[in-house]
Each structure stands twice: as structure tokens, then as C-alpha cells.
Amino acid sequence: MEDLKILNEKENNLFKRKEIQILVKSKITPDYTEVSKLISEKLSAPEENIKIKKVHGRFGSDDFTIELNVYDSKQDKDATEIKTKKELEEEKKASEGEAAAKEAEAQKEEAKAEDPTKKEAKPEEKPVEEKKE
Numbered sequence: 001m002e003d004l005k006i007l008n009e010k011e012n013n014l015f016k017r018k019e020i021q022i023l024v025k026s027k028i029t030p031d032y033t034e035v036s037k038l039i040s041e042k043l044s045a046p047e048e049n050i051k052i053k054k055v056h057g058r059f060g061s062d063d064f065t066i067e068l069n070v071y072d073s074k075q076d077k078d079a080t081e082i083k084t085k086k087e088l089e090e091e092k093k094a095s096e097g098e099a100a101a102k103e104a105e106a107q108k109e110e111a112k113a114e115d116p117t118k119k120e121a122k123p124e125e126k127p128v129e130e131k132k133e
Contacts, residue, residue, distance in 0.1 A: 003024065005023045017069045021067050022065070023065055029055065049073065069081075
């Protein structure tokens with residue numbers, strides 16, 4: 001991305017965000033991650049507070065219009081924006097991974113706690129041989 005120009009910037013106090021339109025000159029269609037990094041550097045806002053709504057380019061042109069919202073905080077963004085299926089699945093996988101890690105740790109702790117009690121409860125007994133007459 002070579003050139004970045006802000007076309008329109010509007011403050012929306014109701015949703016605690018800035019609605020921005022940007023014109024970018026680039027040889028290829030800009031990627032969402034590249035755009036969010038560039039915007040976060042330009043506007044000094046964290047990437048997690050930026051929601052890119054649309055990247056629009058015209059056929060044969062190097063100009064791309066990008067519409068995005070910059071929120072005051074991540075909580076404001078989560079409360080306002082509708083999450084896509086992909087975002088929901090990523091969060092679900094992350095939470096399942098954390099839950100699985102916690103369960104594994106709990107099982108290890110239980111195993112450690114049970115081992116000393118088993119040794120104390122079962123003293124070694126020698127087998128008793130039966131006497132035959």
C-alpha cells in the first residue's frame with residue numbers, strides 16, 4: 001500500500017466510534033490484516049478496536065475505498081458489532097482449548113493428590129499360603 005488518504009471521518013457518539021472512509025492506492029487488493037495494521041499506526045488505535053466494514057475497488061484501477069469503524073474500546077466494539085460465523089468459531093475453539101488445558105491440569109493435580117493416599121491406605125501384604133493336610 002503506497003498512499004493513504006482519509007476521505008471522510010465522522011464521530012458517532014451513540015456507538016462510541018469513528019466512522020472513517022479511506023482511499024488507498026495499491027497494486028493488489030489490500031488484505032484486512034494489512035489495512036488494520038496500517039490504520040492502527042496512522043490513528044494510534046489498537047487493532048482490536050478496528051472493524052473493517054468494506055474494501056471496494058474498481059476494475060482496472062489501483063484505488064481502493066475502505067470503510068471502517070474505530071471504537072473507543074474493545075467492549076464497545078463487541079457490544080455493537082455482529083460477529084461473523086468465522087469469528088464465533090475462533091472464539092469457541094479458543095475457549096475449548098483453554099477449558100481442555102484447565103481440565104488436564106486439574107486431572108494432573110488429582111492424580112498427584114491420589115498417589116500418596118493410595119500408598120498410605122494399602123500397606124504391602126504378603127500372600128498367605130494355605131496349609132494342606
